[in-house]
Amino acid sequence: MKHVKTLVAGVALLAGMSTAAQAASTLESVKAAGKLKCGVNSGLAGFAAPNDQGVWAGLDVDLCKAIAAAVLGDANKVEYKPSNAEQRFPLLQSGEVDVLARNTTWSLSRDTQLGFDFRAVNYYDGQGFMVRKDLGITSAKELKGATVCVQEGTTTEKNLGDFDKANNLGTQPVKFKESEQARAAYDEGRCDSYTTDASGLAAERTGLKAPGEHVILPEIISKEPLGPAVRAGDSQWLDIITWVHYAMLVAEEKGITSANVDEVKAKNAEGAEGADAEVQRLLGITDKMGESLGLSRDWAYNVVKQVGNYGESFERNIGKDTPLALERGLNALWTQGGLQYAPPVR
């Protein structure tokens, strides 16, 4: 009988614990754990991939680091949880990760049906097609009856369907669970074309046998705003994730970089002549913006100091001097004709 009592008590405890654990806010549980569990791509050059020293690097990885810097004061307190396209959503739904920064498109159905929230967009993208140069085609509309390699579990699959229907193409998709196999099959000639986000194409092209023999066609057939996703219903956590990205944008706008942030901070000390009030608020010199987010006063300082501003992160991971060689384009600041626009820090 004693065993039975222990058992019943155990079950009750378990039930109690799991409800309690879920009741805690994400911010509290991240602080308690002392590390951020960040869902990233299992390997997409420039966005999230282990570099030659085996250290995670990329635009999405930088966002993970920036969040850790803001919340925990240390950009290295991140536990990366790589996943393929299909596994990523259950990972976030089940609480395996605190935030999903995995080139994930913000769409209405994901925002609602999957039980997620999106707000920040760290890369404005669109879907494109890559073909072999020797096919001699110049437009995606010429892909009539072509075989197209696709990765499963992406928005890509359905966009291809829509584009196909609109242009009456009758393409034959060949769908792979992992992008690695999709790329290899395309490389071997199983498919005439490989389709995914244009940034993804640029990244995947670097992994082909002869990258120079392939071109990315000019058509962009969809809008793919890629941004971090969190579980719905925790607005404080959503605010934090969003404002970490905005802090990186404002820093770029104000010309604050990881190299000069200390200098800027000194120059804008309280009461200093010619100080920029927004910079003062951002870096926690005046006001307590951090505290209203539930963070420390120097949250944004930590982000810029340890990770850098958005432009730095862009150029370091996917910009002109990287193998991906992507233009800022839509991702330029709004002051330079792009879409990257942060609300005021006020």
Added chain:
Amino acid sequence: MAEISAGRSRGRRTSIAWWRDERTRGIIWQIVVVAVLCLGVWFIIANMVDNLRRLGIPLGFDFLNAPAGFAISFSIIPTDLNSSIGRVILAGMINTLLASAICIALATILGVIVGICRLSKNYLISRLATAYVETLRNIPLLVQLLFWYVAILQLFPNVRQAINVFDLMFMSNRGVNIPRPIPEEDFGIVLVALAVGIALAIGIASWAHRRQMATGQQFPKGRVGLGLIVGLPLIASLALGNPVSWQVPELTGFNFQGGLVLQPELTALVLGMTAYTASFIAEIVRGGILAVSHGQTEAAYALGLKPGTTLRLVIIPQSLRIIVPPMTSQYLNIVKNTTLAGAIAYPDLFSIVGTSLNQTGRPVENIAIMMVFFLVISILISLFMNWYNRRIALVER
């Protein structure tokens, strides 16, 4: 038994309290275990429903009627971009069953051959069979699938340089394209001839069996039966002037159009899974044959049976009793292993459910559909194999 022990506990040993009684305690423990199990399952389900509600995720199967909006590369039933999700999932089920059925048939044949070869007195043959088994069963299936897929993609040329066999068959790394038969009006008569041929063959076989039982005379039922099954429809077809036309594949645009195509994904899946499972089946077959006492062979020889006949009529029927039960689990493994097919882009149920799950945002329902499907298929295979096992069980006289 029950009455006796109950009587004992109540009668002779009344001094023992009821909670010390083995039987009562046994029952109590079983009730407790079942209750905890139910509680656990209830807790998990309630927790899930609660979590889903909190995240605002609805539950229900209405999404199956919505148009899928994504195409699949291979399907037996016609599907297109406007097909419902339910229909595309059904196509996935059929694809899984198709691949499983082909693999079960081929792996059984290959496994039996390799298993018998391992017991061969010919040194080379038995060593080769051993090497086969030891290599293939020790390499993970996923690795083998990827190997076959890449091998096919690399060995065969691009579509534009497809290997041309008499302008009828074309082989490339997009698949093997063959002409498609298109039945014309009178084709029904050929089918009737085929049915008659099969019926006659069965009739003759049972007649021959009865005659052999009664008189001991043998009849070449196999050859005659085959002749009827092939011959009758052939004669009918010739008489009607071949009521079938052929649609020959042709390279237009990016791909071959028309005709039938065997895609590299299915080929790689069948090759990989057959080769892998056959290595396990070979061991089962070898074990089954070895388990039949050598005295049986000697007795059969003493009666003057030839080695082939001995194997077929004496050894195999007895070893089947040992072979069939473990064979069931190999067949179940084949069905379950088809879920690896998504790695090489074969649209099996698991990979289509993966897409559907992502497009509809209904993980629970999609996974439930898949679980029920695999459960039903597995139970059906088990039931069939158990029935077959009972049928071949040694009848003791």
